Amino acid sequence: MTKVICIVGTRPEAIKMAPVIRALAAEPRFDVRVLATAQHRQMLDQVLRVFGIEPDIDLDIMRPNQGLATLTARLLLELDGVLLAEKPDVVLAQGDTTTVMTAALACFYHRIPFGHVEAGLRTGDLSNPFPEEMNRVVAGRLARWHFAPTESARQNLLREGVSDSQVWVTGNTVIDALVSVADMQPDTGLPIDDSKRLVLVTSHRRENFGAPFESICRAVREIADRNEDVQVLYPVHPNPNVQTVAHRTLGDHPRIVLCPPLDYLPFVGAMQRAYLILSDSGGVQEEAPALGKPVLVLRQETERPEAVEAGVVRLVGHDFDRIVGEAQRLLDDPAAYAAMARGVSPYGDGHAAGRIVGVLREHLG
Numbered sequence: 001m002t003k004v005i006c007i008v009g010t011r012p013e014a015i016k017m018a019p020v021i022r023a024l025a026a027e028p029r030f031d032v033r034v035l036a037t038a039q040h041r042q043m044l045d046q047v048l049r050v051f052g053i054e055p056d057i058d059l060d061i062m063r064p065n066q067g068l069a070t071l072t073a074r075l076l077l078e079l080d081g082v083l084l085a086e087k088p089d090v091v092l093a094q095g096d097t098t099t100v101m102t103a104a105l106a107c108f109y110h111r112i113p114f115g116h117v118e119a120g121l122r123t124g125d126l127s128n129p130f131p132e133e134m135n136r137v138v139a140g141r142l143a144r145w146h147f148a149p150t151e152s153a154r155q156n157l158l159r160e161g162v163s164d165s166q167v168w169v170t171g172n173t174v175i176d177a178l179v180s181v182a183d184m185q186p187d188t189g190l191p192i193d194d195s196k197r198l199v200l201v202t203s204h205r206r207e208n209f210g211a212p213f214e215s216i217c218r219a220v221r222e223i224a225d226r227n228e229d230v231q232v233l234y235p236v237h238p239n240p241n242v243q244t245v246a247h248r249t250l251g252d253h254p255r256i257v258l259c260p261p262l263d264y265l266p267f268v269g270a271m272q273r274a275y276l277i278l279s280d281s282g283g284v285q286e287e288a289p290a291l292g293k294p295v296l297v298l299r300q301e302t303e304r305p306e307a308v309e310a311g312v313v314r315l316v317g318h319d320f321d322r323i324v325g326e327a328q329r330l331l332d333d334p335a336a337y338a339a340m341a342r343g344v345s346p347y348g349d350g351h352a353a354g355r356i357v358g359v360l361r362e363h364l365g
């Protein structure tokens with residue numbers, strides 16, 4: 001038996017690792033353990049519940065308004081203890097969070113081979129997104145297996161000197177997760193007015209905290225003010241830096257619904273119901289194009305250029321006029337809207353997890 005520990009810490013990691021955990025568990029030769037760092041507590045539990053995953057080990061790391069250095073130090077210490085005790089043959093983790101960076105580093109110290117799911121995404125700017133670009137560069141430097149979602153992610157790794165023999169283009173497992181639920185057309189369970197066009201908003205990036213996030217919220221309010229036929233739905237990330245500003249600037253608007261983070265199924269239902277999505281989320285940039293929903297990305301740069309190149313996602317940053325102008329154009333101009341509302345899926349075909357497990361099967365003899 002090959003002992004594989006799958007590490008998950010935050011909401012998107014659990015969504016994107018769930019298909020991998022499921023595929024590994026289906027093969028008797030793998031002894032699969034799930035380690036939840038619980039860098040996110042409530043949002044991780046939400047996802048684990050939906051996908052029926054029970055962690056074997058739970059580090060319960062999250063603290064309110066946690067700082068990056070403290071989070072990193074605590075994760076590294078706890079992961080060190082687990083790897084020492086469990087002695088896995090392989091560790092897998094997905095993405096670019098502090099959980100993933102510390103998992104790769106702890107594996108390096110223990111000389112345990114580390115497989116990086118969603119490898120090779122880069123903006124080339126260590127401050128954007130912050131701290132994720134640094135996290136994935138470190139994970140990429142330390143990984144034994146690089147599971148790149150796209151060819152351009154593979155090219156990024158080759159440019160950094162990673163050997164071609166260690167990189168596989170698998171697609172992104174988020175599309176596996178999405179297709180496993182999208183056919184259900186889940187209900188949002190929220191007071192959505194069907195006679196209005198739904199604008200779905202998510203925002204949580206650390207580099208946007210402060211003035212940029214204030215500007216984003218003012219722009220969302222302006223879009224609602226200008227368009228009587230628009231309703232905004234914004235599931236607000238629990239980070240206090242986000243909660244305070246979102247509720248202060250948007251909480252009293254009659255056509256803006258603020259709610260706690262949605263479970264994955266209702267959120268997919270909200271994306272399916274949306275006319276337009278405004279988001280700084282990585283996962284949403286990948287899922288929405290597959291559902292044919294235009295996304296205005298509330299960031300200066302993206303490590304996911306494929307959907308931008310396909311013309312179905314547009315970078316608008318955090319400038320008030322730019323956000324309002326681009327959203328208004330899509331609300332007013334049917335041709336501009338139709339050009340962006342094409343269902344394309346540059347990030348995967350729903351079979352990424354099977355490819356990842358296939359590589360491990362082959363390489364672990």
Ligand code: UD1
Nearest residue numbers: 010039040041042043044063064065066097098132238239
């Ligand atoms: C983290 C990741 C980011 C990822 C995002 C996904 C880092 C540094 N950041 O950002 O890359 O895009 O998750 O959502 O790894 N909180 C709760 N309950 C929860 C989750 C968070 O109350 O279930 C609050 C806590 O006060 C916590 C704070 O949010 O301290 C920040 O959580 P943290 O994981 O540090 O950062 P995120 O902004 O969530």
Ligand code: UDP
Nearest residue numbers: 012015235261262263264267281282283284
């Ligand atoms: N998501 C969710 N509920 C919400 C908002 C988002 O389930 O209220 C899902 C979304 O479909 C995507 C993932 O969470 O798969 C994105 O997570 P997040 O935006 O927190 O992180 P990022 O992708 O930016 O790292």
